[in-house]
Amino acid sequence: MNIKPIRNEEDYQNALQRLDEIFDAKKGTEEGDELEILIILVDNYENEHFPIGMPDPIEAIKFRMEQMGMKQKDLAEVFGFKSRVSEILNKKRKLTLEMVRKLNTTLHIPTEVLIQDY
Numbered sequence: 495m496n497i498k499p500i501r502n503e504e505d506y507q508n509a510l511q512r513l514d515e516i517f518d519a520k521k522g523t524e525e526g527d528e529l530e531i532l533i534i535l536v537d538n539y540e541n542e543h544f545p546i547g548m549p550d551p552i553e554a555i556k557f558r559m560e561q562m563g564m565k566q567k568d569l570a571e572v573f574g575f576k577s578r579v580s581e582i583l584n585k586k587r588k589l590t591l592e593m594v595r596k597l598n599t600t601l602h603i604p605t606e607v608l609i610q611d612y
Contacts, residue, residue: 495528500539509536551608552585558601572596585612 500506513532519525549557559569569579573593581587589597594608 495524495531497528497531497535500535506536506539506543509539548607548610551589551610551612552583554603554607555597555601556583558603562601572600588612 498505500509509532513529513536516525516529516532519529521530555569559565566579566583567576569582570576573579573582578587582589582593589608594605597603597608598605
């Protein structure tokens with residue numbers, strides 16, 4: 495096992511290649527240990543160099559509705575009125591704290607996504 499820090503793109507590509515080679519290593523073996531360490535190193539490098547931002551709150555709601563097979567009328571219980579659903583989804587009205595709480599409970603969208611400015 496010859497593991498070193500990932501400091502640049504070349505190190506990153508080499509680590510990815512090695513991960514591919516030992517991907518099916520059994521846990522508890524030398525290659526399994528190497529796999530676990532490389533995964534941590536690659537994850538840290540990717541988080542630092544390729545950060546993924548949070549989604550737009552309204553797009554997150556629409557995406558989750560699609561996943562759950564929901565229509566706008568299904569959100570009337572969360573927002574109170576059908577017209578309010580349309581205003582929210584068209585970004586003409588902001589989410590209230592109560593709406594954020596209900597969306598978090600109903601659609602299981604993290605509150606940190608829903609409270610972002612849009």
